[in-house]
Amino acid sequence: MAERAQRLRRAVEVARVARRSRLVRVLREVGVVGDRPATPEAADEFRKGLEELGTTYVKLGQLLSSRPDLLPDVYIDELSKLVDAAPPVPFEQIQPTIDEELGPDAFARIDAEPLASASVAQVHAALLSDGREVVVKVRRPGVLEQVTVDLDVMRTTVRFLHKHSETAQLLQLEALADELEVNLRGELDLTEEAHNTELVGRVIADFPELLVAKVIRPYVTEKVLVLERIQGEKVTADHGLPQADAQRLARQFFRAYIRQVTVEGVYHADPHRGNVLLTSDGRLALLDFGLLGRLDDETRSTVALLLVAIARNRAEDVASLILALSLTTLDSDEAVFVHELRRKLPRYHWRPLARIRAGEALADLQRICLRYGIRLPPSFALVGKTLAQADSIARTLDPELDPIALLEDEGGDVILAEAARSLQPDQLLSTLYTQLGPLARFPRRVGQIADRLETGTLKVGVAPTDLQGLEHVLRSVANRIGAAMIVVGLLLSSALIARVHDLQWLGFAGVCLASLLGVYMIWKIVKTPGEL
Incomplete structure (x- = not known):
């Protein structure tokens, strides 16, 4: 209650x-x-x-x-x-949670003033008893x-x-x-964030220009998470890096996110400016892994090929891959969708580098899909947002970065990685097993159909679709006929009742009611011809 x-x-x-x-x-x-x-x-x-x-x-x-x-x-x-x-929660309200989850002697020092305060948790600087500088992320009381x-x-x-x-x-x-x-x-379960942090750290291990804070175990619970402290500044236009270093760092950062999405299928899904720091040694530190994007293998493979097709300006391939990824209905206009793609896709090629946006291309694809009744999976939107944010950070370092060219350069590696993954023995055997089963059953099923045709027992079921329009018309007609019969009935009954001297008032009331219903029906017919 x-x-x-x-x-x-x-x-x-x-x-x-x-x-x-x-x-x-x-x-x-x-x-x-x-x-x-x-x-x-x-x-x-x-x-x-x-x-x-x-x-x-x-x-x-x-x-x-x-x-x-x-x-x-x-x-x-x-x-x-x-x-x-x-606004930060007073430390007096936060400390009992830390003591309860980790014990009162976990830290040699913890700062009462938070480094950052968000709606789910806030972060405090601390010092472990072994001298390591860390940050303590604590879930806000009552937020769950x-x-x-x-x-x-x-x-x-x-x-x-x-x-x-x-x-x-x-x-x-x-x-x-x-x-x-x-x-x-x-995001509310900090053990999940600890796992995500370690997972992304392994995924980007091949990119020495990037780093992820280490999780300090065993100081991990659902309400409290302890991480290595990384010193750095937000990425701004006056970053102070030599031009060559900034260009290399921008390319590696954007490539890392392409690799996460297209090869690993697991990616840091919130790389906004507050979650990426430029360290004193010229690397980029990724923070806050409460939001992690995950793609199933089929979607990851399709998105990878889709990005390659966009980069190589192949509208037919882009359309085919999007339709394979999406849900279509009888109302979907696939032919016009393909025509619109042919018209718009070249806009992201052969333009000044400063005006090319990877996220803009994916956002346009989402709008075109909606316009023609093609339903993309929600995971596609998160991929688009993530690449747009990564593009923005990279451009802050290198305004002349060409993300489409980077996608094209990565295309060969992505295709090779996809082929290598498919040819791995366990993957190959799994694919063969799932495909050989239906093939082995095919002759038997053909024989069953032939037997039923011969004996005259074959049954074919037809499920009608898209009958909402017809159903609406029939319901509207039935409602109007029913309402008309009620009006006529009221008029006839009122006329008969009016002949009785003592009940003339009742007959008059019936005529008024029938008149109101009649006027209402006429008004509805004029206003909405297909409804009642």
Whole structure:
């Protein structure tokens, strides 16, 4: 009962902020309910509303900023300004958690003033008893309970939109909500972040220009994580590196992210400027692995070939790979989609280097897919956002970086790595086994079909699809006929009742009711010819 009351209070609070932020206007501008041009004012109010609602909604905004297929550019730009920062929790409230999880004697010193404070956790500098400098990441008290309530409210809202909006179904809002929950649950469990940190450290081991902080075990729990402290500065245009070193570092950084996505299928999915530091020895340190992107092997392989096809300006291959990756329906216009790709793909080639953006190409692909009814998996949006952020960091170091040329250079290595992976004995045997099984059963199934044809027992089932339009018309016709019969019945019964002297008032009331229903039907027919 208490949980239900808490959800209700939170829903009222969200509704109040939504009303103040003019959420209905936002939904119209993004196309969920109606169609209205996007405006910077509405986008700004939407961002401020998300910030006011706290952790879950800030994370939602950050996730939405990776969906140019869902939101107009003005919203993407505004949501990109979201910073996951929050006022620090007093150390007196944090220290009991540290003592409970790690023991009171884990550190020789720990600073009460945090180095950074975000909505999920805050970070304090500390010194271990063996003299090592570390940072202690501590989950904020009460954040797990608040996120759980927010996710419950959000699921209810998404289910309502999914039921009443075809656009919400096309945009896969339920999948978006599921993805948000998975990401948030992962960030709330610091043992998961410790595992992610070590995993990415192994993935980028071949890039000496990059480093990841070491996890200090056994000081890892669900609420507290201890990491090696790395000193560095945010990457800015006045980084002070020699030009040749900056160009090499930019290329290696972007190549590392291409390799993570296309070869490993596991990648650091949040490389914004606050999570990448330039160290004093000229390397880039990656921070904060609460959000890790993961691709299944089939999707990873397809994305790898897709990036190669984009880099080599092959529109037919790009279209084929996207369609293999996506969900299509009878309403999907594949022919026009391919034609649009042929028209737009060359725009990302043979341009001034400063105007080429890898993330821009993937964002355009998402918009084109949405326009022609092709549903890309949500994981594609996160890949696009990650490469766009990596591109931005790399360009800060080297404004003349050509990401398309880098993709093309990496293409050969990606294809060779994919071929080598497929030809590994265990992988090859697995593929052969899964393919030989259906082939071995094929003759028997052909024989079964022939036997049934011979005996006349073969049955063919036909499942009709896309009948929603016909069903809507039939329901509309039935409703109008039924309403017309009710009006006629009311008029006839009222006329008969009016002949009885004592019940004339009842007959008059029936005529008035029939007239109102008749006027209502005429108004609906004029306004919405296909509905009642």
